[in-house]
Amino acid sequence: MIGITPQYALRTAVFYDPNNNPLNIPCEGPKVVPVTVDFSLDTEFQIDLSQLFQSGQLSAMQYCIADLTAFAGVNTGLSLQQSGSNQLVQVTNSAGGVSGARGTLGLPLSVSSPAKFQLRSTSGSTANIFFYNYMLPAFYLMSIGGV
Numbered sequence: 001m002i003g004i005t006p007q008y009a010l011r012t013a014v015f016y017d018p019n020n021n022p023l024n025i026p027c028e029g030p031k032v033v034p035v036t037v038d039f040s041l042d043t044e045f046q047i048d049l050s051q052l053f054q055s056g057q058l059s060a061m062q063y064c065i066a067d068l069t070a071f072a073g074v075n076t077g078l079s080l081q082q083s084g085s086n087q088l089v090q091v092t093n094s095a096g097g098v099s100g101a102r103g104t105l106g107l108p109l110s111v112s113s114p115a116k117f118q119l120r121s122t123s124g125s126t127a128n129i130f131f132y133n134y135m136l137p138a139f140y141l142m143s144i145g146g147v
């Protein structure tokens with residue numbers, strides 16, 4: 001198993017007004033943590049976001065987008081398990097997900113610290129995973145047609 005510990009969370013281009021906050025964006029503002037996982041190196045990865053929580057960059061993790069477009073033609077999928085709650089999501093590369101785009105999957109999460117995830121796949125391909133500290137609205141997911 002390979003461990004990945006991101007050092008930063010990027011501010012996203014979502015308008016944030018703390019007085020009118022329908023997306024329930026945490027007080028630190030809208031942020032995303034992009035992670036690229038290369039399953040040709042190993043079949044299991046641990047993503048540890050705990051340091052981002054401890055440093056105050058993040059206080060919640062509410063959504064994840066998994067871009068599995070590189071899995072095309074591979075008869076396998078991805079499993080994502082959150083260590084604290086044991087929430088487990090298993091998807092195939094053809095599962096349309098919330099956005100409806102083949103190979104792109106939106107996953108609602110409910111995570112506080114410690115934010116550790118186990119990712120498993122035998123695809124031998126690369127997956128781009130985006131962890132958000134707020135929920136993406138359905139109309140946005142349908143408009144992007146993928147990540």
